[in-house]
Amino acid sequence: MAENAMLKFVSTPRDMPEKRDATVRREDFHEIYAEYADQKAKEQASRCSQCGVPYCQTHCPLHNNIPDWLKLTAEGRLREAYELSQETNAFPEICGRICPQDRLCEGNCVIEQSGHGTVTIGSVEKYITDTAWENGWVQPIAPRAERSESVGIIGAGPGGLAAADRLRRAGVQVTIYDRYDRAGGLLTYGIPGFKLEKDVVMRRNEQLEKGGVEFVLNCNVGEDITFDELQAKHDAILIATGVYKSRELDAPGVGAEGIVRAIDYLTASNRKSFGDEVPEFDAGLLDAEDKRVVVIGGGDTAMDCVRTAIRQGAESVKCLYRRDKANMPGSQREVQNAEEEGVEFVWLSAPKGFTGDEVEGVMVQKMRLGAPDATGRQVPELIEGSDYVEGADLVIKALGFEPEDLPKLWGVDGLEVTRWGTIKADYKTHVTNIPGVYAAGDIVRGASLVVWAIRDGREAADAILDQFSGAAQVAAE
Template identity: 40%
Template sequence: MGKPTGFLEYPREETIERKPLQRLKDWKEYTKKQPEDMLKRQGARCMDCGTPFCHIGIEINGAAAGCPINNLIPEWNDLVYRGKWKEALDRLMKTNNFPEFTGRVCPAPCEGSCTVELAGPAVTIKNIEKAIIDKGFENGWIQPRIPERRTGKKVAIVGSGPAGLAAADQLNQAGHSVTVYERADKAGGLLTYGIPNMKLDKDVVERRIKLLRQEGIDFILNTEVGKDVTSEELKIQYDSIILCTGAQKQRDLTLQGREADGVHFAMNYLTQATKRLLNIEVSEPLIDAEGKNVIVIGGGDTGADCVATALRQKCKSVVQFGKHPKLPDVRSDANMWPEQPNIFTMDYAYEEATAQYGHDPREYSVQTKKIVSDHNGRLKELHTIQMKRTSDDAGNMVFEEIPGSEKIWPADLVFIAIGFEGTELPVLKEFGVEVKHNKVDAEHGDYRTNVDGVFAAGDSRRGQSLIVWAIQEGRDCARQVDLSLMGSTILP
């Protein structure tokens, strides 16, 4: 273990970030490189407890508890404490194909399950993970691993998000010839077009794609399966196919005035902002927040990313409406360890808005009643009412309007960020794949669809989730595909 008394001697040291007003001037990552002595102290806080809940990776009440890819956290915490970075990297790469992504943007359910959290704040596991992989790249320890033998089997993967990339990496290392089809102009799925650059630098994504290409994986971009190439063509060319098409079908508002000019889906805005940053031509009309009153409808992380993006485009004001009340500062009795804590936090976007305008942009328990536009059809204002959350006789959550709490908000731009309905259906229909609740109907751990030789993994099977779950499914599905192709498997 790290240092037997480390958790008693050292406090938790939070991620060091760039100053909010400073970082609003650019699109670079908002976190700084963490000093090595600080990371070693954090490694020393790990208790190497008998049952390390941090890596159990199960779901409790619909949320992850512990690391879904079962990262060997106590082992690399100890190695970092002892300065053995290369060995720590070897351990980390055993379970995680892309720690440079999770180390930056994973919500770290591992930390919510850390045993130290029972008596105080958890070990900063995510920061240690990021430092190990960043050091691996800096020191040239990460080199292309070209498979020594090829099996002659061919696998097509549809979609290049973290699920598709993890499956491709595993299957390529097992010796199969892997081709990834992606309809976008760049690979990466939501890692590229979704998560903003200030959370995950696109050079970091591009570096990994380059490495995967060097290792032998073929990427075919700007190609939509089901349209530019048919499912029949793929079935003829490949021995197996994995659908990793994500769950990007956005939930819409059915509200009076929804058609107003100036109301956009959050994802269209975020994708366009990244394209503009990367100097990629944008064919759709420009969405720019400069000098505008911006309202984000939806209290989740996608909404927070819209807030941070609008701030960097120098909006005049920004507000984010959430349907639910403010979260408690400490865990409730219904949200006990080792579950992921469901508590109030200050995400990067909220720190930035507070620094810029002197107050948190979040408005809680708000219901939008209607959208009003001017005589040109141009968005003018939103009408809202405050809601009270209670429960009915059967214990179900219900929301009631509070009479007299109506409010009018001036608005020039509105972003709809109220979640995702599920995966896009046309491509699944083309394959003849069965769908349940807007997701591919395939079991976790098995991944086979009803169509012979066609598997599914990631958000397309699970619904909109997390990068770490997408990696878990991509890895696990690759194992099943290898097994079906070879009769036995060498993959973990």
């Protein structure tokens, strides 16, 4: 009887891919984890317990068939593993790199609960698809038959790209409109290369383009083309713009030179990695070199900023967060990486104001955690008389993102939004109150994870296909 390739978690310990030494990796923007070797990927995949109710799959927004492709990897059937992972996820190698697996699939792994250490699901997922690219298994999109229907997608981020992938595979004509000069949204300009190297995103953009998706870049809806023109041109519209409006601080001195938005800072850094000219970076405004850097915020965007500043050669990098480490919204794994690289976290601290016309310091007030609010999180309370000034030459505000006022921006008065400014759309079909207009991703759910945007984009694409099928059936009758 052949030996079972699985259930090796008792005899085989959890082992992540090798992480580059912090003193080395802080000098460049390359990804910090090495690739698994084939034998190591098989070994780690074999630790899966193949449990009857796979919580890893349940807690993945895409409900990836994780136990099945882990088993195929353990058995050396990598091409089948790739094909299975691609069925539920347009971009598994991207999710394998940037998903907070510690909060999703890996955080709910049954063997983790039993004390054996979770299966390294994200690293295996990344390995499977990287191997597929290397071996030419990733095939160009080739629909069995072309369809006459046309869809216009506003936004080339993960939600829009995932929808485009699904629609093109069904033969629909797809055009993506985006304000930037490269597709990818935050995958391209928001997430640093040490988490997601840009060639990984660019090859997916190229795959879509070769598969027949038309990209109209440097295009601002409402300026370069009206929403009415898009509706007249396409049979359906999908709004997948994401949320780009930065939350602001209301504090004395906040307008001082040297206080910048996280999105501007990260975009400038990523543009430099492409070799672009970035005047604000070259002039020093968005470059952390030799500066005392203070980042305000506790999410993953703040982690991206502090780790970027380290790589740019900052004199010091401090992160102010008003709660403690246990209550931080960002990935604990990212906090650990940042600490290893030399970032200092100043917990239970909030900015009260700023000194200098060109910023010289942050007036910091210390906090303590009080009673829980309605969500169960403890509310930060001010400790009187604990203020002090933290010296700073560059302050980066990483306070989260809000939706832009799209109805006003695009001149679409009839488009319904929620009280938070997000677009109101059906949670299953993603259709808005305007027939034929759909919305997906962060512009509906608020700032969230890439994996949720991918799920929303795929669901919206399926709903659009259902709309086309229904219309065709009515026409036939």
